[in-house]
Amino acid sequence: MGVVFEKNWLDQHLPSLPLWQQNAFKDFSLMIADEANTFPCIPARTGFLSNQLRFSFIGDPRELQSAKALATCLKEYGYCARSAGKYTSHAIFFETPKDMLENYEVEDYRALFWTLLNNVTVFDEKEWPREIPSDPSVHTWEFCFDGEPYFVFCATPAHQLRKSRHFSTLLMAFQPRWVFEDINDTTVLGQKLKRLIRKRIDLYDAIPGHPDLKWYGQKDNYEWKQYFLSDDEGHSPSTCPFLRGNLQLTFPKERNN
Incomplete structure (x- = not known):
């Protein structure tokens, strides 16, 4: 059995997994398939x-082994x-x-998120794609692993007002850049989806949509700012915390052993 699972497999075999994994998948299923309160991302x-x-x-996620496990998962996902x-x-x-659930605040999760992205690249065996800038301050930058560009999404237990970024565990989602080939600001489908998603976000969240939410490729857009959104109406870091291959051994609010 690999480390990447299909929904259909999980639906059939969920009781065989550890309880925290069962609960995480059940929570995700309830959130994204809710008919009464539709999740914004269509x-x-x-x-x-x-x-x-x-x-x-x-x-x-505070253990270095988890960054190595993340690398293994991303590599396997890239194959399928x-x-x-x-x-x-x-x-x-x-x-x-x-x-973590009791003590971590949004900014602690933000620091942990970027620590994980930095650490996972230590285990990346491929060169950074030539077509993607390595500098996050360039508007066409995107996170890459194993030669594949990804949009990265993070949700945390600490997010409360921005419900679309709230989840019962730390959740990271990696969406391949090629998924957006037909879904962008230059296509009719992309423009329609953008309007629908923004409308749903306004209904779903307790605060307005974050001003950093823009389309990839726009000159005033920076993808890294969208990966982890604040739980307020517009705060975001001035510089990107991503440093490829920079192994970080200190995690925010480490456990007291």
């Missing part, structure tokens, strides 16, 4: 209902992503212990 909802999303489970469908993405649930 492609993600479509991908889930049509068995195109893929899932992985990783332990405590194109056969999964045009609405695919890779949702990864991290075991989030009680001390």
